[in-house]
Amino acid sequence: MSARSPTGCGRRRSARSSTPPTESPAGQKLRLRQEYFFTSAALQDLVRRHLRVYGDLRSLPDKVAIQLNDTHPAIAVAELMRICVDLHAIPWDEAWAITRGSISYTNHTLLPEALESWAVPLMERLLPRHMQIIYLINAHHLDAVRAAHHGDVRLLSSVSLIEEGHGRRVRMGHLAFVGSHKVNGVSALHSDLLKRTVFRDFHAIAPDRITNKTNGITFRRWLQQSNPGLTGLLVEASGPAVLDDATRLEGLTPLAEDAGFRDRFAAVKRTNKEALAALIRQQLDLRVDPSAMFDVQIKRIHEYKRQLLNILETVALYDAIRAQPHLDWAPRVKIFAGKAAASYHRAKLIIKLAHDVARVVNGDPTVRDRLKVAFLPNYNVSLAEMIVPAADLSEQISTAGMEASGTGNMKLGLNGALTIGTLDGANVEMLEHVGADNIFIFGLTTEEVEARRHDGSHGAASVQASPRLGEVLEAVESGVFSPTRPGATATS
């Protein structure tokens, strides 16, 4: 499988769709052509500019950095070799030094569907010269591995650029690794998992290749532009240098004990929440109380990100409030936003369930302002800039080992939301920086998830162990939230 197919299950598209599904031969061919087109255009432009200034490709590694942003442009390795060898008559070994010296590779996910591979016959038809070059790169690469680890046949086939199993395929992640002088993951956990999982054998033969560059966010957009109130308060408290030097935020620590500062911080948050409440009213015709806790999960809809878990918790809270409406419940607004990939059927069911639960909860007079559910449509950066400054609680609850880094976690933390999350992606490093008293960590570790996958234990056991979970699932399955189509649930 290649390209993005988040479900792994079959895709169907309407007859009107202008692009074919990527699993079809026509879709595969189109995808490869697009990737080659953009990669080649970028490299040709880069080489043209370099030659105009320096006149010689041998200085390329000293003057440019070509960063493969995920696996999709990995064909750049073969394309730059073609440009050097075929168009500029540079000998192979020198061309290889130029290519590897210029290129490095950022891996963005461990999900297998993002590590592309192309059928050899497709490559031979579409990019015959590149296929020859890849074979030659592979021959040199395997010679070097053979020389260093003689006789290890398993290792050779594992690190080969060609997958020899059912139908020969070119492994583009392997091509990116071999053609790069550095390979990086995007959080400490993710980089460590790269070494232990998808690139385990490569890490054994090239132990200095994989490095970590934990993702970051721009404070200009996610603080100064989107939250002028908080920015003003920070400048007032720490001086204008804080705008250019985020490490100066550490100087705020003593102000945690300053009641006046806390009041001003709360006033900024309140103003931001009023603005979001107005947007929710305008978009959803729903009134929410700005003094309630704004509990926020905004990100692409995906099973591993576990919006479903958050919805089930919402139902559990709804049931609990209804069972004991006289208790002093902390008022809460559950805020969701996010898009599903066009063909990701389960993700779309999760969106539907969130809307179904919202309709029932928001229309129930017994819960009143103690629980509201808002799913804002068309999640994008502009909407994120409205929600992030208004959040009290940041939901970062992916299954450990699945989220490479996350950046929503950082945006929301920067704007003063507390995080509830799992030990996944950059949450791990956020915990190290803020300390366990300032973050709510729960759930299995990556290792425990892995063990759980192998020990054959089943979800049914967890349902058995939690009567509350059982009741929630029963309510969803009974159709309480979807009276017209009780069978169509994301939990089934």
Ligand SMILES: *Cc1c(COP(=O)(O)O)cnc(C)c1O
């Ligand atoms: C930051 C951001 C993301 C990434 O969010 P995660 O919580 O890290 O998955 C996705 N979409 C938009 C619009 C964003 O602003």
